[in-house]
Amino acid sequence: MSTIPIDDPADPRIAAYAAMRERDIVGREGRFIVEGEVTLRVLLSGAARFTPESLLLSHERAAPLSDVLAALPGSVPVYTASKAVMSAIAGFPIHRGVMAVGLRGAEIPLALPPAPAPVLVVGLVGLTNHDNVGGLFRNAAAFGADGVILDRATCDPLYRKAIRVSAGAALIVPFVRLEAEAMLHFAEANDLVPLAFSPRGEHVLADLEAPSRAMLLLGSEGPGLSPDMMARARTVRIPMASGFDSLNVATAGALALHHLAMRARDNPHPLSRP
Amino acid sequence: MSTIPIDDPADPRIAAYAAMRERDIVGREGRFIVEGEVTLRVLLSGAARFTPESLLLSHERAAPLSDVLAALPGSVPVYTASKAVMSAIAGFPIHRGVMAVGLRGAEIPLALPPAPAPVLVVGLVGLTNHDNVGGLFRNAAAFGADGVILDRATCDPLYRKAIRVSAGAALIVPFVRLEAEAMLHFAEANDLVPLAFSPRGEHVLADLEAPSRAMLLLGSEGPGLSPDMMARARTVRIPMASGFDSLNVATAGALALHHLAMRARDNPHPLSRP
Structure with a gap:
């Protein structure tokens, strides 16, 4: 060399x-x-x-x-x-x-194993902070997510700082761009249950019976996910101490990914990948 | 005005x-x-x-x-x-x-309710990154931790950037400085079970029967906690996908705090604060 x-x-x-x-x-x-x-x-x-x-x-x-x-x-x-x-x-x-x-090369579509094999995909809506996107990729890699879908407003995972914050995970975890509406269609077409995270979510994360094929939807810390997305998903919240209900979105994603990964471990599907 | x-x-x-x-x-x-x-x-x-x-x-x-x-x-x-x-x-x-x-004022000692009331304290060892310390305070506040103990090597929670990253939690969550040895003495004197987080931990976080009075010990992402601290604590790991076992320390702390907060909810102690 x-x-x-x-x-x-x-x-x-x-x-x-x-x-x-x-x-x-x-x-x-x-x-x-x-x-x-x-x-x-x-x-x-x-x-x-x-x-x-x-x-x-x-x-x-x-x-x-x-x-x-x-x-x-x-x-x-x-x-x-x-x-x-x-x-x-x-x-x-x-x-x-x-x-x-x-x-970069051409965008490669997400190739997911067909149902009933377990699948975990993350959908990011309106995340304009490179630290958050980098952190989410790092967490997606740590808990074995199959891919990430980003809307147009979400910043580039291959931005210099996002790659660094991701500890390189942005180079590993497959990702594609789809708008919110197309994300939900993708979920339906691939038998993924959409789980929308919001402080106003109906289900408590720790009690969630995790579907074996899921799409975690995360919005920005301010406006969050749209009412339309919330209405079309199973909504989930992470209970916090009263008076300080503020969690970074990458951290919320880690909690969700960890919960689903542990549920998948406890309820292994016969087609689970080793 | x-x-x-x-x-x-x-x-x-x-x-x-x-x-x-x-x-x-x-x-x-x-x-x-x-x-x-x-x-x-x-x-x-x-x-x-x-x-x-x-x-x-x-x-x-x-x-x-x-x-x-x-x-x-x-x-x-x-x-x-x-x-x-x-x-x-x-x-x-x-x-x-x-x-x-x-x-700043004078350092205020951590005042914890006596056993058997539930207590959750975080101990940080050698965390020299302000983003990580700020993030940990934010997570400690979100999940209602009673206080944070920092060793001398851990950076100042009142550093300008740490306050900002904490979303102000560094101004709320009580903290004191104690060296590693004194942290363990503090745990013993206050009936706190030390839980040491490490990729080589014995227990899996999701399976951990959480003690109602605990001290979460977190070290830096590189060297981690000392063998002496690990030997004197219950050691816990967070399982990750093979090939990418890399989690930010503030994120690991959030997973631990969330798990313990949810266990406390599921097993309320008669003396639990409302």
Whole structure:
């Protein structure tokens, strides 16, 4: 595995890493940025759904990563630079010295096993905070969700910060874009029971007889899910202490995913995946 | 309620708001900063354990807050300024236009009801991330924990960002500082069963017969709790999907707090508080 040293921040070969914060906003034409060793290792693992286009490492970080670099296809260039040059490329101080560009590819539809196999899908509506979306992907991966559906208002799981907060889960858990109405149609077509989480939900999460095929619906912390979505789903609430009924939406998602995962364990279906 | 207009960023009356990021690091000599309407309302509510020293609002934010300003003791000055002047005071762009300085006061020992009344305390060991500490306070408040104990390495819940992430819970939930050894002594002296959370824990959270008086022990995501602490506690794990056993520590805390709160609901003790 040979590396390609970069001395000039304006070198066209590393143009995809330039002006990083500005590009976070305007987008990267089918590319995304991975930062840090944890997420890079996910991108280069068999679990990731995406392929790397190139890597950019500080000189001293290449050696500790030699195990994954050795397994990298020869077609993926590995650039190395000083942290000063990396910072000049990115436009802000780079401390970790580990970056990669990944390729989005075409959206892959969610492929779910047919009923009665158990399925757990998360539907996100109007989540505009990258920390929350990243956190939800991390929790979805931790509890083995089959996929995430996002409406148009929900922010991009492949946004730089969302990938980092997800600990790389945004590269693993399948996701597609569908509007709220289409989410409910998807649930119906795939025999998924829609469970809508809201402080005004009818059922208490801890008492919920979890369906073996479910779609967890989560809205933003302010407006929440629409009355129409609530009316067409089984509504669930998480009881909280009086006077402080405030839970982060990614945390609420973790509680829901954990409950359903534990119920699935306690009531294994004969077709459950091992 | 009269407000005091400020035009000069160097006005000594608002010196406590100056050079905000630098003071985040060096500390504020018994003071802390609250930002944003949600947390300000908590500070000015009866639920907060701390008193405000002053408020600094942008001109346009004073009117919508007139309800809480009217209830403020006359001894607490309310300064108003343009956002440009506020930004010059703080040293970075101020968007929300709502700030306050609170007074720490002396540390108040945790006062717990005697056994057999139910008690839930959280012990944090080595948590150096303000988002995690803020998130844990938010979750502790949401599930009615009686208090939080922090070791010296754990960061300050009254750090500006920790208060914000906690949605103000850091101003409500009682906390004290104790080192790991003293935490375990505190548990013993107060009849609290120490529950140590770790990926290598013996018991599965969902199966845990929750003690009515418990201390949840949480360590940092990397090193976790010490072998000595683990040996002296009931150890608990949260099962995760194979290949991605990564959960944020504040999220793990939420799962634990929710489980114990629900068990307390299902097994109400005659002395339970209403």
